[in-house]
Amino acid sequence: MAVYTEVSDEHLEAFLTEYDIGEMLSLKGIAEGVENSNFLLHTTSGSYILTLYEKRVDPRDLPYFIGLMEHLSEQGFDCPLPIHGKDGKSLRQLCGRPAAIISFLEGMSPRRIQPFHCRSLGAALARMHLASGSFDMSRPNTLSISSWRPLFDLSKDRAHEVLPGLAEELDGELTILEARWPENLPTGVIHADLFTDNVFFLGQDLSGVIDFYFACNDAFAYDLAICLNAWCFEPDTSFNITKAQMMLKSYRELRPCTEAEVEALPILARGSAMRFLLTRLYDWLNHPEGAFVKPKDPIEYWKKLQFHQRVNGPSAYGIDL
Amino acid sequence: MAVYTEVSDEHLEAFLTEYDIGEMLSLKGIAEGVENSNFLLHTTSGSYILTLYEKRVDPRDLPYFIGLMEHLSEQGFDCPLPIHGKDGKSLRQLCGRPAAIISFLEGMSPRRIQPFHCRSLGAALARMHLASGSFDMSRPNTLSISSWRPLFDLSKDRAHEVLPGLAEELDGELTILEARWPENLPTGVIHADLFTDNVFFLGQDLSGVIDFYFACNDAFAYDLAICLNAWCFEPDTSFNITKAQMMLKSYRELRPCTEAEVEALPILARGSAMRFLLTRLYDWLNHPEGAFVKPKDPIEYWKKLQFHQRVNGPSAYGIDL
Known part of the structure; x- marks a missing residue:
C-alpha cells in the first residue's frame, strides 16, 4: 500500500514514446501492492497499470512473471496483459527500476466473501x-x-x-x-x-x-x-x-x-x-x-x-x- | 499520500445507487492528498474521484469547498465538478465520513517547473x-x-x-x-x-x-x-x-x-x-x-x-x- 518511487511527467512522457498506446493523460500512484510501486495510467487509448519493481522483487524473476501473464492472457484467462513496446519488449527501465505497463482490469475485490x-x-x-x-x-x-x-x-x-x-x-x-x-x-x-x-x-x-x-x-x-x-x-x-x-x-x-x-x-x-x-x-x-x-x-x-x-x-x- | 478509510465493494455499490453515473467498474485508493482518502473510481460512464473527508477537515467547511468547485466549474474554470446525486446533493456519508464524488481531471503535475x-x-x-x-x-x-x-x-x-x-x-x-x-x-x-x-x-x-x-x-x-x-x-x-x-x-x-x-x-x-x-x-x-x-x-x-x-x-x- 505504497508508492516507493515517484515518476515525473517528463520521465513518463519519454517512457511512453517506447510504446504505441497513445498520449499520456494522467498517472496516479495507487495504494495497492506492498512490494512494488503501482500507478493507474490513463492515455488517449485507455487505462493501464504501470508497475515499477522495487527491491523485494528479484529482477531475474520478472521474465517469468511477465511471461506467465502473457501466456495466461493468450490462453483466454482473465489477467493483466503486459503491453509490448515498439521494440517488442514488455520489460524496461524507468527511474532506475525495472518497469512494465500492463492492461488495466476492471473489477472490485470482494470484501465480504459469499x-x-x-x-x-x-x-x-x-x-x-x-x-x-x-x-x-x-x-x-x-x-x-x-x-x-x-x-x-x-x-x-x-x-x-x-x-x-x-x-x-x-x-x-x-x-x-x-x-x-x-x-x-x-x-x-x-x-x-x-x-x-x-x-x-x-x-x-x-x-x-x-x-x-x-x-x-x-x-x-x-x-x-x-x-x-x-x-x-x-x-x-x-x-x-x-x-x-x-x-x-x-x-x-x-x-x-x-x-x-x-x-x-x-x-x-x-x-x-x-x-x-x-x-x-x-x-x-x-x-x-x-x-x-x-x-x-x-x-x-x-x-x-x-x-x-x-x-x-x-x-x-x-x-x- | 494515503488512504485512511477503506471502502468495500458493497458499500460502494450502495453509495452509487444514489447517483446517475452508471455501474461501478473499479475503485483504486490513490496516493494523493495528505488530508483525505481519495479514490479513482471507474464507472460505465467514465472516471471520477471519490473523496472521503477525514478528521483534519472540518465538516462545516465542506459546503464552502464543494460550492466553490461547483461555482468555478459553472464559470468555465477547469477544476473538478462535484457530482450531484439523484436527490440533488453532492455531499453525503460513506463509511462514517462525509464523502463526495467529483469529476476526474486528466493531466499531470509538472515536476521540473519551466x-x-x-x-x-x-x-x-x-x-x-x-x-x-x-x-x-x-x-x-x-x-x-x-x-x-x-x-x-x-x-x-x-x-x-x-x-x-x-x-x-x-x-x-x-x-x-x-x-x-x-x-x-x-x-x-x-x-x-x-x-x-x-x-x-x-x-x-x-x-x-x-x-x-x-x-x-x-x-x-x-x-x-x-x-x-x-x-x-x-x-x-x-x-x-x-x-x-x-x-x-x-x-x-x-x-x-x-x-x-x-x-x-x-x-x-x-x-x-x-x-x-x-x-x-x-x-x-x-x-x-x-x-x-x-x-x-x-x-x-x-x-x-x-x-x-x-x-x-x-x-x-x-x-x-
Missing part, C-alpha cells in the same frame, strides 16, 4: 492451472517448506511477544510438516498468493486475477490449500465448509484431482497456514515503529493452522475421494 | 480570482497571520533541533510581519495552497486546478505570494526572476493589480513563507518515528523567507508599479 465467490474462484483457479500447462518457463517456490525453518529461526526468540508458547508450538508443527509433507503430487504453475484482494468481480462475475509476483512451480493442490485458508474462513476464523465445498467442487469439475491430492489437502492446508503465519510473524516483529503499512496479524493464521491440525481428513473440507 | 508553466499559472490564478467574484459564500483564512504566533509557540522550544537560532529568528520576523501586515488589499476567494502538485498540465497546456480544501477569503495578492514561493524558486532555492515576471505579467493582464497590491508583494511573500515554514516545522517536530508520510523540509521555506527579507521592493520579482 459462497458464490468461492464457486467462481475454484473454477478460475482450475482454468489458471490448466492454461499454464503449456507455459514453458519455471520458477521454484522460494517460500515452500524448505524455507520455513530458516524463516522460523529468525522469529522464534521473540515469538512469545505475539503469543506465549508460540515458538514451541510452531517448532513441533514444523517437525510434523517436515515428516509428512507430500511428494509427487501433480505440479505446475501456481499463483501462490490468491488472496481476496487479488481477485476482481464485476457484480456476481469474476472479472480477473491479478498479482502474479509469487507465482511459481509447485503442487497444484497447494494453491487450493492457500485458497482454503484465504477464502473459506469467516472473519471470526470459524471455518465455512459450504464455501470450501463450493470452491473445491467447481475446481474439480474443470481439473479433476487425483486421490493423492485430495488426501493431501489437510497437510497442505497446515503448511499453507504455516507459510503465511511465518511471514506475518516476521513482518509483525520487524516492522518499523509507527510505520504506515500496518503488518497483518499472525494470530489469524495460527488459528487457521489449529483448525487444520484438528481435521480428520479431506471430508472436513466438504469433499470425499 | 517559465511557460508559470505563465499559464498566472493566467489561471487570475481567472480563478475573477470567476469566484460571484461566489456568495465566505470562509476566513484559518492559517492567516493571526494564527502564526500560536502555531510558532507550539514549536519554538524545539525549533533549534531543525536549525540553531531558528526560534529567535522567527520570533523577530513575526514581530515585523505583525507590524507591517497590509490591510485593505482587494480580497476575494483565494486557493491558498496552489503548489505544483495541485495544477495539471497536458503537454504545454494547463488542464486544471485541484484541491480547494484550503480555499478561503483573503487578499488576492496573498495567493500570488504563495505562488511566488511555490513556483518561482529553483530546487536549490535560488530565485528565478524570469518565472516570477511571467507569472505576474500573465496574472495582471487578466486582473490588473492595484498599486497597494504590488507594493505589498514582498511582505506578503515573507508572510506566505512564514505560514508554510510554521506548518512544516510543526509537522517535522511532531511526526511519528518511522512514519511513511515523510514531512516536508521546513528549511526550504526558511531559505525562501530569507530571500524575501533581503528584497528592496516588488522590482525584485520582475515587476514595477
Whole structure:
C-alpha cells in the first residue's frame, strides 16, 4: 500500500514514446501492492497499470512473471496483459527500476466473501492451472517448506511477544510438516498468493486475477490449500465448509484431482497456514515503529493452522475421494 | 499520500445507487492528498474521484469547498465538478465520513517547473480570482497571520533541533510581519495552497486546478505570494526572476493589480513563507518515528523567507508599479 518511487511527467512522457498506446493523460500512484510501486495510467487509448519493481522483487524473476501473464492472457484467462513496446519488449527501465505497463482490469475485490465467490474462484483457479500447462518457463517456490525453518529461526526468540508458547508450538508443527509433507503430487504453475484482494468481480462475475509476483512451480493442490485458508474462513476464523465445498467442487469439475491430492489437502492446508503465519510473524516483529503499512496479524493464521491440525481428513473440507 | 478509510465493494455499490453515473467498474485508493482518502473510481460512464473527508477537515467547511468547485466549474474554470446525486446533493456519508464524488481531471503535475508553466499559472490564478467574484459564500483564512504566533509557540522550544537560532529568528520576523501586515488589499476567494502538485498540465497546456480544501477569503495578492514561493524558486532555492515576471505579467493582464497590491508583494511573500515554514516545522517536530508520510523540509521555506527579507521592493520579482 505504497508508492516507493515517484515518476515525473517528463520521465513518463519519454517512457511512453517506447510504446504505441497513445498520449499520456494522467498517472496516479495507487495504494495497492506492498512490494512494488503501482500507478493507474490513463492515455488517449485507455487505462493501464504501470508497475515499477522495487527491491523485494528479484529482477531475474520478472521474465517469468511477465511471461506467465502473457501466456495466461493468450490462453483466454482473465489477467493483466503486459503491453509490448515498439521494440517488442514488455520489460524496461524507468527511474532506475525495472518497469512494465500492463492492461488495466476492471473489477472490485470482494470484501465480504459469499459462497458464490468461492464457486467462481475454484473454477478460475482450475482454468489458471490448466492454461499454464503449456507455459514453458519455471520458477521454484522460494517460500515452500524448505524455507520455513530458516524463516522460523529468525522469529522464534521473540515469538512469545505475539503469543506465549508460540515458538514451541510452531517448532513441533514444523517437525510434523517436515515428516509428512507430500511428494509427487501433480505440479505446475501456481499463483501462490490468491488472496481476496487479488481477485476482481464485476457484480456476481469474476472479472480477473491479478498479482502474479509469487507465482511459481509447485503442487497444484497447494494453491487450493492457500485458497482454503484465504477464502473459506469467516472473519471470526470459524471455518465455512459450504464455501470450501463450493470452491473445491467447481475446481474439480474443470481439473479433476487425483486421490493423492485430495488426501493431501489437510497437510497442505497446515503448511499453507504455516507459510503465511511465518511471514506475518516476521513482518509483525520487524516492522518499523509507527510505520504506515500496518503488518497483518499472525494470530489469524495460527488459528487457521489449529483448525487444520484438528481435521480428520479431506471430508472436513466438504469433499470425499 | 494515503488512504485512511477503506471502502468495500458493497458499500460502494450502495453509495452509487444514489447517483446517475452508471455501474461501478473499479475503485483504486490513490496516493494523493495528505488530508483525505481519495479514490479513482471507474464507472460505465467514465472516471471520477471519490473523496472521503477525514478528521483534519472540518465538516462545516465542506459546503464552502464543494460550492466553490461547483461555482468555478459553472464559470468555465477547469477544476473538478462535484457530482450531484439523484436527490440533488453532492455531499453525503460513506463509511462514517462525509464523502463526495467529483469529476476526474486528466493531466499531470509538472515536476521540473519551466517559465511557460508559470505563465499559464498566472493566467489561471487570475481567472480563478475573477470567476469566484460571484461566489456568495465566505470562509476566513484559518492559517492567516493571526494564527502564526500560536502555531510558532507550539514549536519554538524545539525549533533549534531543525536549525540553531531558528526560534529567535522567527520570533523577530513575526514581530515585523505583525507590524507591517497590509490591510485593505482587494480580497476575494483565494486557493491558498496552489503548489505544483495541485495544477495539471497536458503537454504545454494547463488542464486544471485541484484541491480547494484550503480555499478561503483573503487578499488576492496573498495567493500570488504563495505562488511566488511555490513556483518561482529553483530546487536549490535560488530565485528565478524570469518565472516570477511571467507569472505576474500573465496574472495582471487578466486582473490588473492595484498599486497597494504590488507594493505589498514582498511582505506578503515573507508572510506566505512564514505560514508554510510554521506548518512544516510543526509537522517535522511532531511526526511519528518511522512514519511513511515523510514531512516536508521546513528549511526550504526558511531559505525562501530569507530571500524575501533581503528584497528592496516588488522590482525584485520582475515587476514595477
